[in-house]
Amino acid sequence: MLGDMLRRLIHQLPSWVKNMSQKRIFWKTIIAVVVISIVSYSLKNLMTHLKDLLGIKAVRVTNCDLPSDLPFINEQLTSPIRIPDLPQVTPILPSTKSNKCINMIKRKHVKDLSSVEIPSFHYCVEGNMIPENVQEFYLRRLDYNITSKFFSFLKGKSDVVIIEIGGYTGQLLRRLIPVTDAKHYVVIEPVPSFYNTLNKNIKTFNFNTSIRTYNFGLSRSQKEMDIGIVGDATNLSRKKVIQKRRAKTTEKVRLVSVLDFFIQLGVGCHKIDLLTINCEGCEIDVLETLLSTNLIENFDYIQFQPHYFAPHVGNFLCRYCRLRQLLARTHEVVYNFPQVWEAWKRKQ
Template structure:
């Protein structure tokens, strides 16, 4: 049934083909093994988990490098509460219950579990605070950022240009991002962001609209 639904979705929305093709390759080439390879993180690493959800990704990073500090961003009030409870007493994980963005404000998010989004439409919704990313870095100086993961259901199209324009992107040594393809125009937005990322980082692997990784250029 799931395969039939995907086939029908692709037939009705041919612009989604790039995602379906990439996802097949992701599974065929064991993409998760690349995504979750954190053995090279140095001791004392500073990590950003942007879109932390229930903290499973932070768990993987902590298992690979116990001597690290993770800033976990989760605007969903229920998931943020769960993160605070999960990591209570663990000074390595700092939970921020807001979204990072280009401008201050309030974000109306659909409430759909790990797919909660300020872009995709769902029946239930909630409001969340947006903190400008430049303000966060001004208020929370970080010595370095060894790894950042972005999975924010369309919010990447606002946050990444802000990081690039403000120059904070240069502080991130390793960036993993899931771009989302909610509508045809998002393909051009992704291309534009990747063009700008290419000035400071190299794309070391990519599965379009599934996951991709960028590493800061050394020269």
């Protein structure tokens, strides 16, 4: 189209240049055509570069059509919720009722995504089709202190309560408590060696905070399994990482029910200021379980790190994007570094 315009201009040149006013029109037209051509070419290249950088492909996703066979907790909606057998876990606040507020916890059927939610779901899937590229892009832009300093506004609040899933050896705990002045802090770490180091480190911190630590992980059901130890990349089934970094030892870890743990803490009675999750893949099980009950509404802020590389998650991309859509029903995003860290605030 631009070529035809230029040919017409050249053909009309003799008659256009008869006077100065026509010359000005001619050159303004030429300049406008050139500018439009340059801008169009630049925008096209910019979009191509961004798509390559983020690993985004302009294709329609077919393997995430809804409803799907993704694992989720909609079963046993009518079964009663009982007090769990976790005597080692004590309620997070002393005012918790003796029945752990069982009567306040309700299972709920998770409705399919609506016609309004489905386009956002597919947008999420298409934007994260190559999660490792997305992660690499946002890792370069991440302020690693955001996982603690973002919540500095909690410092002016009394009786701040924080639950951390996946404490490792206390790196986040050490930053979060001074920033928030948390009065109650619960942290779980399933790997025995990490858990021992966590407790040793806590003794050196000298915080005026009630800190409770538990040596188990969270899953859909209670079980035990062996795990290869590869530092902070340790998880239940990250075989490629374990092979690459050559785990020298294995340890037996215990997993308990997600729902049992939160019930035993007495979450049904109280609002929790912050739930932060970095458990190498268990974040999907934890959040899906909370979403299947009204417990999800008891968390003012939820911060978690997605782990696309954890094979036991199954179809990560579909589950992750659906999880975000379901979480958006009760919470809203307050910061987001896709495939690295994200945080959500409960809607008022």
